[in-house]
Amino acid sequence: MDSKNIEIRWHGRGGQGAKTAALLLADVCFKTGAYVQGFPEYGPERMGAPITAFNRISDKEIRVHSNIYNPDLVVVVDETLLSSVDVTSGLKEDGALIVNTDKEPDDIRPFLNGYAGSVYTVDARKISMDALGRYFPNSPMLAAAVAISHVMDKDDFIREMRASYEHKFAKKPEVIEGNMKALTETFAALGY
Amino acid sequence: MSRKDRMSGNEAVAYAIRQVNPDVMPAFPITPSTEIPQLVSTYIANGEMDTEFIPVESEHSSMSAAVGAEAAGARSMTATSSCGLALMWEELLVAASNRLPVVLTLVNRTLSGPININCDHSDSMGARDTGWIQIYAENNQEAYDNFIQAFPIAEDERVHLPVMVCQDGFITSHAVQNILLEEDSDVKEFVGEYHPEEYLLNPGRPIAVGPYAVSNYSMEAKYNQEAAMIRSKEVIKEVAAKFREKFGRGFDLFEEYRCEDADYIMLIMGSASGCAKQAADELRQQGVKAGVLKLRVFRPFPAEEIASALSKCKAVAVMDRCESYNGHGGPLSCEVPAALFMNGINTKVINYVYGLAGRDFTVSNAAEVFGELKDAAGGGQNIRQCRYVGLRTREGQ
Numbered sequence: 001m002d003s004k005n006i007e008i009r010w011h012g013r014g015g016q017g018a019k020t021a022a023l024l025l026a027d028v029c030f031k032t033g034a035y036v037q038g039f040p041e042y043g044p045e046r047m048g049a050p051i052t053a054f055n056r057i058s059d060k061e062i063r064v065h066s067n068i069y070n071p072d073l074v075v076v077v078d079e080t081l082l083s084s085v086d087v088t089s090g091l092k093e094d095g096a097l098i099v100n101t102d103k104e105p106d107d108i109r110p111f112l113n114g115y116a117g118s119v120y121t122v123d124a125r126k127i128s129m130d131a132l133g134r135y136f137p138n139s140p141m142l143a144a145a146v147a148i149s150h151v152m153d154k155d156d157f158i159r160e161m162r163a164s165y166e167h168k169f170a171k172k173p174e175v176i177e178g179n180m181k182a183l184t185e186t187f188a189a190l191g192y
Numbered sequence: 193m194s195r196k197d198r199m200s201g202n203e204a205v206a207y208a209i210r211q212v213n214p215d216v217m218p219a220f221p222i223t224p225s226t227e228i229p230q231l232v233s234t235y236i237a238n239g240e241m242d243t244e245f246i247p248v249e250s251e252h253s254s255m256s257a258a259v260g261a262e263a264a265g266a267r268s269m270t271a272t273s274s275c276g277l278a279l280m281w282e283e284l285l286v287a288a289s290n291r292l293p294v295v296l297t298l299v300n301r302t303l304s305g306p307i308n309i310n311c312d313h314s315d316s317m318g319a320r321d322t323g324w325i326q327i328y329a330e331n332n333q334e335a336y337d338n339f340i341q342a343f344p345i346a347e348d349e350r351v352h353l354p355v356m357v358c359q360d361g362f363i364t365s366h367a368v369q370n371i372l373l374e375e376d377s378d379v380k381e382f383v384g385e386y387h388p389e390e391y392l393l394n395p396g397r398p399i400a401v402g403p404y405a406v407s408n409y410s411m412e413a414k415y416n417q418e419a420a421m422i423r424s425k426e427v428i429k430e431v432a433a434k435f436r437e438k439f440g441r442g443f444d445l446f447e448e449y450r451c452e453d454a455d456y457i458m459l460i461m462g463s464a465s466g467c468a469k470q471a472a473d474e475l476r477q478q479g480v481k482a483g484v485l486k487l488r489v490f491r492p493f494p495a496e497e498i499a500s501a502l503s504k505c506k507a508v509a510v511m512d513r514c515e516s517y518n519g520h521g522g523p524l525s526c527e528v529p530a531a532l533f534m535n536g537i538n539t540k541v542i543n544y545v546y547g548l549a550g551r552d553f554t555v556s557n558a559a560e561v562f563g564e565l566k567d568a569a570g571g572g573q574n575i576r577q578c579r580y581v582g583l584r585t586r587e588g589q
């Protein structure tokens with residue numbers, strides 16, 4: 001995976017924050033000087049419906065505006081999508097898949113239509129419940145995307161995410177530390 | 193000094209609106225342009241601008257209110273998409289024929305049906321004969337830049353016509369990307385203060401706006417409107433040159449990307465231009481001389497300039513993100529060959545329809561079109577026209 005020129009596809013369900021995660025990743029990568037693109041694909045908008053979001057992160061200007069069909073990285077925010085969405089479609093063999101689940105990668109492989117590349121699992125529910133007391137999978141999955149893709153430096157990511165949370169949660173400062181803990185716990189779980 | 197930032201196309205336009213700080217903005221929300229009035233309302237609530245925002249009950253009313261405010265002497269604008277523009281239709285003609293320099297930021301979305309919220313150009317193309325200047329953007333940067341240029345174009349005394357500034361719904365309106373933003377003071381200086389020559393709230397010089405005109409006068413009024421549209425071409429170029437001088441970027445009527453020695457040119461508008469450029473670059477690496485003519489200004493239609501730009505290549509693909517349901521091509525597909533013919537240029541043309549209702553247009557789609565263009569250039573005269581790109585059912589069924 002070329003961390004200087006990377007394409008990411010996010011699969012989630014409406015309301016889980018996959019789009020927010022994609023926009024946040026674009027945001028923090030921008031702050032390190034990268035060219036970024038973050039955008040959702042909109043279908044019928046309703047809670048729980050499958051949604052897709054995309055990131056292009058590059059050291060060169062980005063002018064392509066189509067969806068991403070051959071991603072370097074796919075992030076699955078909701079494992080129930082594995083049985084209904086072909087999440088590995090077009091995923092590069094030298095790329096990687098990250099799934100939010102309490103299972104092991106080998107338990108997930110049978111659902112991946114023979115995808116032979118790297119597969120990682122992150123128990124975002126457990127991390128989120130431990131760190132925040134509530135289930136918000138997007139912070140752990142965002143950290144996982146950074147840990148696997150190396151799209152930005154770990155310390156830069158932590159610093160920029162803190163700044164981002166401090167801005168976003170200016171009126172709810174009590175959730176900032178929980179979100180930060182969710183990020184660092186995810187890094188620890190993935191050995192990053 | 194320009195400042196590097198990242199934002200979506202909608203955010204970029206809202207940011208420009210704050211900088212321009214127009215006098216009046218009536219608006220009614222509709223996907224995918226809703227964020228624009230929403231963000232402007234927030235700027236106003238936060239005291240960052242003092243535009244009179246009028247939350248109206250429909251788009252017919254938003255354009256009516258913009259017309260009324262502009263006639264009164266206030267710099268006025270609104271935002272909409274799709275069915276919202278369709279509902280404004282009657283008032284679009286009123287704005288243009290009364291020579292009111294209203295600015296409309298349009299986030300392109302398909303028209304019904306089937307009901308769909310995604311991008312194509314059927315909304316603005318439906319309004320192509322309403323007397324509005326139309327400028328299209330490839331990305332968030334151009335949406336921002338074009339919006340700032342709209343006011344000096346519309347308000348120029350040689351023009352006095354409304355301007356529609358278009359960007360592709362969701363594809364650029366909701367995509368966060370890098371952008372260069374200019375200082376508030378620089379944008380304000382570029383746009384300038386609005387001093388209309390004639391306006392309703394001018395007690396020393398009463399005028400009537402929009403009265404009945406008998407046949408003895410109506411045709412001359414319409415001729416004058418067309419004459420202003422013709423004059424606007426030079427003004428658009430002047431404003432673009434001034435913008436380039438001040439901020440260092442932008443194009444006037446269109447961008448010619450690797451066209452100078454191109455055998456095969458794709459003529460396209462809006463966000464899909466980037467995929468076309470990428471495909472042209474990849475083809476050039478294989479020795480195919482491909483280029484892209486990205487049309488920025490659709491009204492006034494730069495017929496002579498397009499004909500001249502396409503005079504040396506072997507074949508042109510004309511790309512419409514809109515279906516005209518006329519059996520022989522979308523708006524560009526009819527106007528570009530007419531421009532070539534009227535200027536005595538005999539370049540081969542293939543017409544395409546792509547990207548309807550949000551159908552994705554990819555680099556490989558663009559490369560396929562260039563491939564067909566190459567085949568057609570070497571073949572006879574019987575070229576199949578009105579081809580669809582990326583259609584899942586077979587054409588002709």
